[in-house]
Amino acid sequence: MTITIKTTPIEGQKPGTSGLRKKTRVFMQPNFLENFVQSIFTAIDGVAGKTFVVGGDGRFFNDSAIQVILRMAAAGGAARVIVGQGGLLSTPAASNLIRKREANGGLILSASHNPGGIDEDFGLKYNISNGGPAPEDVTARIFEATKTIENYATIEADDIALDALGETELAGMVVEIVDPVTDYAALMAELFDFDAIRKLFAGGFTLRFDAMHAVTGPYAHAILEQQLGAPKGTVLNGTPSPDFGKGHPDPNPIWAKPLMDLMMGVDAPDFGAASDGDGDRNMIVGKGCYVTPSDSLAVLAANAHMAPGYKDGLAGIARSMPTSGAADRVAAALGIEMFETPTGWKFFGNLLDAGRATICGEESAGTGSNHVREKDGLWAVLLWLNILAARNESVSDVMADHWARFGRNYYSRHDYEAIDSEVAASLMDDLRTVLPALPGEQAAALKIKKADEFAYDDPVDGSRSEGQGIRIWFEGGARVVFRLSGTGTSGATLRVYLEQAVDGPDGLTDSPADALLDVANAANALAGIQERTGRDAPDVIT
Template sequence: QIFTCTKTLGEYHILDAPGVPIDAAGTYDLAGMQVEIVDPISDYAGLMETLFDFDAIRSLFNNGFRMRFDAMHAVTGPYAHEILENRLGAAAGSVVNGTPSPDFGGGHPDPNPIWAKDLMAAMHGPDAPDFGAASDGDGDRNMIVGRDCYVSPSDSLAVLADLAHLAPGYAGGLAGVARSMPTSCAVDRVASAKGIACFETPTGWKFFGNLLDAGQVTLCGEESAGTGSSHVREKDGLWAVLLWLNILAQTGKSVASLMADHWARYGRNYYSRHDY
């Protein structure tokens, strides 16, 4: 219908009007058209509070739990500052590289051990933070690291599927899970044990979207570090970090202990992605 409409257009007009200040919430009128500027950080933080036990995570930080979140000079920086430091009480400085930059601070905002090598180095040794994470340029992918413990994206998906019920938003269990074809079968083992459906899809989030729309899955992920759920019908890097924090708060265990427990119960799928 849109294409058909384009074939009938003979001209278009541009409104010469003062610019709308997009950095401040408010409602503006442009030639009779109402333009509303919203605060996406506040809206997103409010949604996260409905899914996760912020009080439990806040207690975790109050008891000395330390984390490092590398926003990689990308879009999640302001969100992480507001949620992790302001609302949850993580120590100031827990969010690093939190100011978005057009050239990502001269780096490459891909959350993997190669491009987030500063985070990997910081997570090594007895004085390292308890938990580390990074997100990518548009904020939809994530990397999870514990002290001396890197969590592969495939294993992260499996752990989240196993323990998502510890977060209020998923306390009723999962309708099903899905993974991309290149992702390891670790989450398949979890789904089998829980008696829920597990779908293998071609690469591409649109295939997950179909399953989410149909209510057949609640959680999905891919080997490239994208993880998401039915809360936005997309992958969501900071959401995955908060779900990990909720699980750590409820179990009282370290990342390494959680991984050891997981492998002891389900077996271990060895998997690595290599980019050429």
């Protein structure tokens, strides 16, 4: 029976770059999740007769939230909801499923790389029919609906058995439980030369993939170990856990330190990789060789033609603005289009749909292509494996050759987490105020060449996005970017992106810390980070 529940607007339900993220206990408060779900349904003109995909990364509250969504979808008259078995779907797998099944959209339950558990983080985002995150006009409508909501509809019904494959009915709506891996694995087999990768493993090539107790564990077990023949034990921490093994499922050298220690040791495997909570990010490490996400994007773009799915070349490359210019060098050499977008995968969707870009990436460990409309961690690992199989070289050899050919962009991101929101806003406002006067000024040892606040004009639909980060260039090829992140749940996170371009051959093998020292000092001098935040150093350096 359908019932209507009266409610009132709840503060703090404005979606960020990847949906709404809050502490789990906030989502568990009465009506909080229901208000946001109803606001999504309102923003998309209802769900009657429509088909949706629903799944998440398995973090705490994932299964309970799915039951709420199913009951509300049934109350709204949805025709079918496709759910990953056990409530699990990696974000790229959900994107693929939306596209393959021609669903109207999908609700993905995840806070991505944020920690999970009852005292940690939870999130929910809506993806549209192309499989990509809702664009700004849709998230704006969702937010407006959260401010005026008066009631929501649900039904009284028992929970659906999420572990049982097959179809069942919920108040006239079909609930279809599917294996979360099958369709995604089939897509990967179409894109990559699985025979070549099998031969790589058969020849003794060694890999350690850290699933970080998150959603990619089942995918990695099925594809790497079962289909490609990697030895059992290749996948580490492969069982999803509601609190991610009490860890932080962010694939970077800080939070994936055990893998980094292994890869930098004397008995290191040939290749190391990790993925995050919902499977859309990746970290790539060779034996004694960490590959930054910006460099990984550039290498993948330069070598993608070695994989069957990209044998005809790339239409273009797109990167988020804070990502280094390493991929720009590749695009120029290949004679293809290069796009610089705001942070947030949704900005790549129009370019991919229009056939203007084939491969996209962000410095925050996300890379992907036109195969789905999300970044895809395991996809990046498989493309790397395909490239290594085709080139018969180590990761360090691939990187040395790449830098010799294209030049190098030294790069690092400094994160100051959970700082006072007013302090962070004031810091950015003060930088914004002095931007016009900065060119020609000195900042520590560097002279400022130009400065601006990034705005993006979408070349496909003509929309404009402003206030996307402050950029400052220096003479000699250095750049610093200041930006407040929208992915945290406490206070504000100030991200400072440091870059130094080197055309070579001199300086191609410097340590990143040495190459970026002057840029780091200039950034602190410009923004007064230490004085304003009271932090002697960043919380995380990647």
